[in-house]
Amino acid sequence: MIISKENFQKNIKIASLVLFVITAFFSVGHLQSDEHFQILEFAQYKLGKISAADLPWEFGEKMRPSLQPWIAYSAIKFFHLLGIENPFVITFIFRLLSGLLLWTVITRLNGLIIPRYFKDTKWSNLFCAATLLLWYIPFTSVRFSSENISALFLLLGFLTLYRKETNLNFALIGIFWGLSFLFRYQTGIAVFGAYVFLLFIERTPISKLIISIVPLFLILLFGTYLDTLFYDEFTIAPYNYLKANIFDDKASNFGTSPFFAYLYLFLGKAIPPISLLLFLGFISGTIKLKKHILVWAIIPFILIHSLVAHKEVRFLFPVNYLFIFISIVGLMKYFETREIKNWQKKLFKFSIYVNVILLLIMTIKPMNGTVKLFSFAYHNLNSENTYLISTKRPLYTMLVNLQTSFYTAENIRNEVIKPEGVENHLIHNNINECYLLHEKFDFQEKLENYNLEKVYSEYPEWIKNIQAVDWQKKLRTKTIYKVTKKVE
Numbered sequence: 001m002i003i004s005k006e007n008f009q010k011n012i013k014i015a016s017l018v019l020f021v022i023t024a025f026f027s028v029g030h031l032q033s034d035e036h037f038q039i040l041e042f043a044q045y046k047l048g049k050i051s052a053a054d055l056p057w058e059f060g061e062k063m064r065p066s067l068q069p070w071i072a073y074s075a076i077k078f079f080h081l082l083g084i085e086n087p088f089v090i091t092f093i094f095r096l097l098s099g100l101l102l103w104t105v106i107t108r109l110n111g112l113i114i115p116r117y118f119k120d121t122k123w124s125n126l127f128c129a130a131t132l133l134l135w136y137i138p139f140t141s142v143r144f145s146s147e148n149i150s151a152l153f154l155l156l157g158f159l160t161l162y163r164k165e166t167n168l169n170f171a172l173i174g175i176f177w178g179l180s181f182l183f184r185y186q187t188g189i190a191v192f193g194a195y196v197f198l199l200f201i202e203r204t205p206i207s208k209l210i211i212s213i214v215p216l217f218l219i220l221l222f223g224t225y226l227d228t229l230f231y232d233e234f235t236i237a238p239y240n241y242l243k244a245n246i247f248d249d250k251a252s253n254f255g256t257s258p259f260f261a262y263l264y265l266f267l268g269k270a271i272p273p274i275s276l277l278l279f280l281g282f283i284s285g286t287i288k289l290k291k292h293i294l295v296w297a298i299i300p301f302i303l304i305h306s307l308v309a310h311k312e313v314r315f316l317f318p319v320n321y322l323f324i325f326i327s328i329v330g331l332m333k334y335f336e337t338r339e340i341k342n343w344q345k346k347l348f349k350f351s352i353y354v355n356v357i358l359l360l361i362m363t364i365k366p367m368n369g370t371v372k373l374f375s376f377a378y379h380n381l382n383s384e385n386t387y388l389i390s391t392k393r394p395l396y397t398m399l400v401n402l403q404t405s406f407y408t409a410e411n412i413r414n415e416v417i418k419p420e421g422v423e424n425h426l427i428h429n430n431i432n433e434c435y436l437l438h439e440k441f442d443f444q445e446k447l448e449n450y451n452l453e454k455v456y457s458e459y460p461e462w463i464k465n466i467q468a469v470d471w472q473k474k475l476r477t478k479t480i481y482k483v484t485k486k487v488e
Contacts, residue, residue: 005121005124005125008125008128009110009114009124009125009128012125012128012129012132012133013107013128013132015133016103016132016133016138017103019133019138019359019363020099020100020103020138020141020142021096021099021100022363022364023099023138023139023141023142023362023363023364024092024095024096024098024099024142025092025096026363026364026365026366027095027139027142027143027365027366027367028088028091028366028367028368028371028372028375029366029367029368029369029370029371029372030143030145030367030368030371031139031140031143031145031314031367031368032145032312032314033399033400033402034145034146035143035144035145035146036371036399036404036406037055037056037399037400037402037404038056038058038064038069038146039068039069039072039144039145039146040072040091040406041055041056041402041404041405041406042055042059042064042066042069042072042230043069043070043072043073043076043406044405044406045059046069046070046073046230047073047076047077049405049406050403050405054402054403054405056402058244061240061244062227062231062233062235062237062240063237063240063241063243063244063245064237064241065146065182065183065184065185065223065227065237065238066223066226066227066229066230066231066237067179067182067183067223067226068146068149068183069230070226070230072094072144075090075093075094076090079093086378087378087406087407088375088378088379088407091144094144095142095143095144096142097144098141098142098143098144098148098149098152099138099141099142101152102141102148102151102152102155103132103141105152105155105156105159106131106132106141106155106321107132108159109155109158109159109162109321110127110128110131110132112159112162112163113127113162113325114127114128116162117325117329118328118332120332123328123331123332126328127324127325127328130324130327130328131321131324131325133355133359134274134324134355134359135271135274135354135355135356135358135359135362136270136358136362137320138359138362138363139362139363139365139367140317140320145314145317146183146184147184147314147315147317147318148317148318149183149184150180150181150183150184150187150318151180151187151317151318151319151320151321152180153176153177153179153180153183154176154177154180154187154190154191154318154319155321156176156180157172157173157176157177157180157191157194158194158293158294160172160173160176161173161293165208167208167211170208170209170211170212171211171212171214171215172215173212174211174212174213174214174215174216174219175215175216175219177191177194177216178215178216178217178218178219178220178223179219180318181216181219181220181223181238182219182220182222182223184318185238185241185242186301186304186305186315186318187301187318189300189301189304189305190297190298190300190301190318190319190322191297192300193296193297193298193299193300193301194293194296194297195209195212195213196296197293197296197297198293201291201293201296202293223237224236224237245308245310246308249309251308251309251310252309252310254310255310256309256310256311257309257310257311259306259307260306261306261311262302262305262306262311262313262316263279265311265313266279266313266316267279269313271354271358273347273350273351273354274351274354274355277327277331277347277348277351278323278324278327279327280330280331281326281327281328281329281330281331281334282323282326282327282330283330284330284331284333284334285325285326285327285328285329285330285331285333286299286326286330287330288329288330288333289326289329289330292326294322294325294326295326297319297322298319298322298323298326301316301318301319302316302319368399369458369477369478370398370399370478371399371407372458373395373398373456373458373478373480374395374396374404374407374409375407376456376480377395377409377412377480378407378409380455380456381409381412381435381480382409382410382411382412383411384411385411385413386409386411386412386413386434386435387413387415387431387434387435388412388413388414388415388434388435388436388437388480389414389415389416389417389422389425389434389435389436389437389483390414390415390416390417390437391416391417391418391419391422391436391437391438391439391443392416392438392439393416393439394414394416395412395414395437396408396414398478419438419443419444419445420445422436422445422447423445423447423448423449423450426447426449426450426483426485427449431485432484432485433482433483433484433485434483435455435480435481435482435483436452436480436481436482436483437478437479437480438478438479438480438481439477439478439479440477440479441457441459441463441464441477441479442479443479443481447483449485449486450483450484450485450486451483451484451485451486452481452482452483453481453482453484454479454480454481455480455481455482456478456479456480457477457478457479457480458477458478458479459477
């Protein structure tokens with residue numbers, strides 16, 4: 001049975017939509033702590049749920065954009081009015097909406113780009129599948145993170161640009177790209193590259209560029225107003241960000257890497273041979289498309305990020321779509337004048353198998369184990385006056401040792417007791433039943449007068465049967481026990 005190009009791409013859209021929704025459901029937590037602390041906890045501060053002293057250092061520097069925390073603040077208040085108090089339901093809605101919005105923009109942008117650049121069915125199908133079903137796309141697309149929402153508005157700008165070049169569309173481009181900057185300042189580098197292309201390569205009339213740039217600057221002024229409102233004093237947060245991370249080089253405190261680090265970071269984390277094929281395609285595509293707006297947007301973006309000492313792969317998420325487009329065009333152009341050899345076909349098929357396996361894993365994998373623990377505590381221990389003993393640190397300081405208020409279960413009373421002192425504490429305080437949180441796979445202190453029942457673990461018990469690793473010492477995990485006094 002031969003599937004037409006239209007039906008294949010329709011099936012890709014449907015399959016990817018289903019996977020985006022499933023991933024949004026299972027992807028509990030965040031990929032990186034900024035996704036939580038710089039958005040949800042900032043929103044909690046305006047809601048009066050956490051003090052400024054308990055927020056990350058960036059709050060004191062007044063360097064983070066406040067648009068997304070304001071959105072979270074407004075949405076949380078709205079959900080509370082509807083009776084939705086469960087923080088895990090709220091974050092699921094955030095992830096679902098983020099994923100659905102980006103899926104919609106990607107599919108519509110594909111609808112404009114595929115007829116223009118991919119005449120051959122196999123390459124148009126590959127491009128469509130790569131933009132929606134490359135193994136890391138669904139789980140990065142459902143993030144309610146600055147990188148992801150910034151990418152959404154960056155692509156909205158390109159989507160509008162590929163439509164009719166009307167004055168209204170140019171104004172909308174400025175609005176979208178201005179918002180992209182307000183969600184993540186670094187995306188402004190890609191926006192600047194796009195405007196340089198429009199001015200010097202496309203020879204876009206100055207009048208149209210002014211129509212676009214004026215609303216962009218109005219959006220930036222609006223961002224300054226929001227930041228001033230958020231930090232309770234006049235604030236130019238982009239300047240503060242530049243000063244703290246570049247001029248004062250505080251970002252380097254979180255690690256430094258050489259100029260070429262994104263090469264090996266991408267090749268390793270995007271998983272070979274997939275990453276290798278994409279990288280080689282990107283090199284070829286950059287050469288073939290040297291006068292294309294997406295190349296002019298992505299190259300300065302990557303170069304500037306490479307010059308900054310502190311590097312993380314997530315910093316490149318806003319240009320995911322641009323990278324995939326250039327890579328697939330590069331592969332297509334390379335093989336236009338070359339026969340695909342048998343070993344290359346096998347490598348490509350193997351890459352598809354690897355991609356499918358990784359895609360399925362990332363579809364159901366929670367993003368953060370500690371937030372998964374919070375979810376268990378919220379849904380299972382949040383009865384009246386539940387007493388929880390932690391053997392190392394308080395439950396709600398376990399996210400990178402910072403206080404979190406968003407996931408707090410109000411009915412849990414938590415106290416820190418060293419493992420060797422747990423039984424004496426229980427006896428001295430006449431406690432017959434409680435819960436014990438231990439940050440190792442097993443609690444090995446003997447409790448003579450109490451029974452321990454493991455009720456939560458990040459890993460199954462059978463993993464202890466693997467003798468090659470000392471799981472108690474090597475496995476970074478958290479375990480909860482129900483503790484009950486023995487009946488004499």
